[in-house]
Amino acid sequence: MxxxxxxxxxxPLSTSAAVKEAMQVDLSTWDQDYLAITEDIRQQLVALAQAKLDTYTTVLLQGSGSYGVEAVLNTVLPKKEQQAYGCLMIAINGAYGKRMAEMADRLQIQHVDLEVPETEPITLEMVQAFFKKHCEITHFAMIHCETTTGILNPIETIFPWIKAQNVTTIVDAMSSFGGIPIDVPTLGIDFLISSANKCIQGVPGFSFVIANCRQLENCQNRSTSVSLDLYAQYISFKEHPGKWRFTSPTHTVLAFQEALHELALEGxxxxxxxxxxxxxxxxxxxxxxxxxxxxxxxxxxxxxxxxxxxxxxxxxxxxxxxxxxxxxxxxxxxxxxxxxxxxxxxxxxxxxxxxxxxxxxxxxxxxxx
The missing domain is CATH 3.90.1150.10 (Aspartate Aminotransferase, domain 1)
Structure with a gap:
């Protein structure tokens, strides 16, 4: 070889031989062993976020990390033609923050953008000053590790203040979750998005959202997409444990289970x-x-x-x-x-x-x- x-x-990144080997099994999406694996993964991710299952849940979603980000924006934010009001603030210092803004435009979500040079971190002071100019803000989103440059934005100072303003909070932790400790409930994060092929060290195939259950349950009928309806996917897992709504990436899920095992073994x-x-x-x-x-x-x-x-x-x-x-x-x-x-x-x-x-x-x- x-x-x-x-x-x-x-x-995608280099994975272990055991993660690759885990994919050499064919399972049905209705198989009880596979459903149990999916449920175990969902619960382990909540624990890694230092959250409790009575207040937080994990929703798995087919597709790359960007699918997860778009599903959250699509499900959580009211659209311009819908009666419920919402205005999203996006703090941007790189290409992935800009991608959020592009998604919001396509989804017809009202948003205001704080744009910071890509070689500078977004700071609490910048966010506070921007808030003073925009009293209409109801939701807030930003990137934790912006891989345009590799910059690490200080969510540990920003998110507790944002949450204290009674604002729904969204963090793209695509390239940080699993590799950098994040105490989701303490920071006041309502929706954290990451992907199977990042710091958990699995392979591409699905994204996941660690969500505040109460916030997510307020989002019924907001999605204008069938496949990117995070609420509907959540209800599927809730009513039929382990069951994705549509065909799931079974081999990727098995690799991810092994990757979680390796994360635990590493400490x-x-x-x-x-x-x-x-x-x-x-x-x-x-x-x-x-x-x-x-x-x-x-x-x-x-x-x-x-x-x-x-x-x-x-x-x-x-x-x-x-x-x-x-x-x-x-x-x-x-x-x-x-x-x-x-x-x-x-x-x-x-x-x-x-x-x-x-x-x-x-x-x-x-x-x-």
Whole structure:
């Protein structure tokens, strides 16, 4: 068998042999064993969010993380033609916040946007100042780890204040949940969205929403989509435990069950966060020794993915990418709009030894650039 690639990306990411092996079983979506697995996953995710099953639930949804985000906006927010009133504030400092705004436009959701430069964190002071200008806000959404740059926005200071304003809160924790501890009830988060192929270290196929039950139960008949109706999916799980409304990605679910088992064996989210942090610190130290600069300061850099400036005007990223790929390392192109850059992820089934090998490889191949 050929040597597998090491995916140094923000997801999909490198998974363990056991996660891959778990997918080698065919199960019916009506099978009692499969229904039990789905229910177990839902309950484990609530526990990882440090929440209780009497107040929070997990809704699984077929599709990528963006499907989960759009399902939440579509289900939770009233539309312009509906009688119930709602105005969504979106705090944006990267491409994924902008994607939320695009979704809101398509869904005909009234929204006001706080836009911050993509290399700066969104702060509580910015949010408070924006609130003073917009008394119509009823809902609030933002990205936790914005992988456009790898910036980590301080939800721990922002969300408790937002919740105190009697506003419904939504966080896209796509690239952070499972790799960074998040106490959902303490922070006052009503809807947290993530995906199977991120820090839990599963494979692509479904997203999930950890939701405040009381808030979700107020959303009946708001969805203008059949398949992206989060409330309907919740009712299906509630009335028929483990049963998705439509055909579910059974193999992905089995992989995710194994990934949750591996997370527990590692020591939980705190231990995984420590490994990711060590990976990222080693990567940055090594890259800086080779002459590469990060685009963000350490203060608000996440352990998820790091953006590096192109070292010179003549640096050809595609050549760099191709050489590394031939040596079984896959990195990411840059996504910043103002600074030429590239990105290297430090999550997934990756450890310090592999980061050290990557750095040695980069040192070796620089002569070809």
């Amino acid at each position: 050929n040597q597998p690639y090491l995916l140094l990306t923000p997801g 939980g989210i705190e231990a995984r966060h420590c490994r990711y942090h060590q990976n990222q610190a080693a990567l940055v130290a090594g890259m800086q020794s080779l002459g590469y600069e990060t685009i963000l300061p350490t203060d608000y850099q996440s352990p998820i993915i790091t953006t590096f400036k192109m070292p010179s005007d003549s640096f050809d990223f595609q050549t760099f990418y191709n050489i590394l790929k031939r040596r079984h390392f896959v990195i990411y192109p840059g996504k910043t709009t103002k600074v030429p850059s590239f990105r290297i992820g430090t999550i997934g089934n990756v450890d310090g030894t592999q980061i050290a090998t990557l750095l040695e490889t980069i040192k070796t191949v620089q002569q070809y650039l």
